[in-house]
Amino acid sequence: MKIDPLVSVLIPVYNGAKYLELTIKKLLDQDYQNIEIIISDNNSEDATKEICLKFCKIDKRIKYFK
Secondary structure, three states: OOOOOEEEEEEEEOOOHHHHHHHHHHOOOOOOOOOOEEEEEOOOOOHHHHHHOOOOOOOHOEEEEE
């Protein structure tokens, strides 16, 4: 059985709540499933943290770091 290599996608973000949810959804919609999404939040002051934590609960491939 062939295992596809892991692809890591890094999303650096600062106050990006306006586009973040759509960005994460589009990444999760990809045909390639062996991915990890690493979100690096540079102390956002908008709803970025809440959006990230919501997606972390939904999909274990998402990692959030502030």
